[in-house]
Amino acid sequence: MKKLFAIAAMAAMLFACGDNNEEGKKPVGGDDEGDVFVSPITIDGDFADWAGLDASKVAVAENAEGSKYGGLKLVKVYADEMYVNVYLEAYEDVEAGKPYHVNLCFNSDNSELTGGYAGVWTNAGVDYLAQGWINDGTVYGSYDPGVYPWVGEVGGDGWNWSTTEGQVDEGNGVAKGAGTVLGYEIQLTREMTPCQWEDTFTMGVSLTKEWGNFGVMPNATCTEEDPDGLAPQFVITIDK
Ligand SMILES: [Ca+2]
Numbered sequence: 001m002k003k004l005f006a007i008a009a010m011a012a013m014l015f016a017c018g019d020n021n022e023e024g025k026k027p028v029g030g031d032d033e034g035d036v037f038v039s040p041i042t043i044d045g046d047f048a049d050w051a052g053l054d055a056s057k058v059a060v061a062e063n064a065e066g067s068k069y070g071g072l073k074l075v076k077v078y079a080d081e082m083y084v085n086v087y088l089e090a091y092e093d094v095e096a097g098k099p100y101h102v103n104l105c106f107n108s109d110n111s112e113l114t115g116g117y118a119g120v121w122t123n124a125g126v127d128y129l130a131q132g133w134i135n136d137g138t139v140y141g142s143y144d145p146g147v148y149p150w151v152g153e154v155g156g157d158g159w160n161w162s163t164t165e166g167q168v169d170e171g172n173g174v175a176k177g178a179g180t181v182l183g184y185e186i187q188l189t190r191e192m193t194p195c196q197w198e199d200t201f202t203m204g205v206s207l208t209k210e211w212g213n214f215g216v217m218p219n220a221t222c223t224e225e226d227p228d229g230l231a232p233q234f235v236i237t238i239d240k
């Protein structure tokens with residue numbers, strides 16, 4: 001039930017923001033319990049809240065020395081009852097004039113029999129891409145990505161996402177973010193995405209600079225046997 005109350009509360013907030021008349025101010029659902037989920041992560045550009053999480057429930061990747069795309073120093077992912085929270089940290093601040101985007105690649109159903117985007121991590125199965133800018137080349141802003149379904153072959157590679165069917169367009173409030181590339185936190189509302197979420201799912205994170213891969217996480221050291229330095233995606237279990 002918590003979920004439903006949280007949705008009702010969000011709907012009430014949206015309604016209240018967009019409408020100042022009497023009707024809009026009435027609480028939706030008339031629930032008095034006030035049982036609204038509050039995430040331990042607040043998107044405010046202050047990262048002390050991350051230190052307060054149970055470390056056993058947070059997936060962490062540090063850049064491997066000699067990785068292929070090593071622009072990101074550290075990425076953490078924590079999924080609570082309602083959100084996927086991501087913290088990322090690059091080695092250096094953005095280069096002025098160049099847009100920086102964050103890609104969240106979700107194998108949300110935890111199955112490699114669906115989705116694709118192979119060749120970036122050792123596993124594929126990515127069903128949806130969330131993509132949005134965090135710095136448009138001039139200023140930092142709140143991450144508000146589009147979410148696009150994989151339309152390539154199952155297990156296939158390449159950049160095959162639908163922007164015309166089954167997607168949520170950028171700017172719909174699916175996620176928000178705060179900080180700079182030297183420390184940036186993201187909170188994505190799972191229920192606002194079209195993804196089918198399993199309690200345990202896998203995902204990868206990448207940062208692009210002027211549309212080219214700049215940091216890919218998790219990653220591994222490039223070797224003769226593994227020239228692309230591929231690592232498995234993060235395995236995330238929702239903390240309920
Ligand atoms: Ca915070």
Ligand SMILES: [Ca+2]
Pocket residue numbers: 107108109110111112113114115125126127
């Ligand atoms: Ca999948």
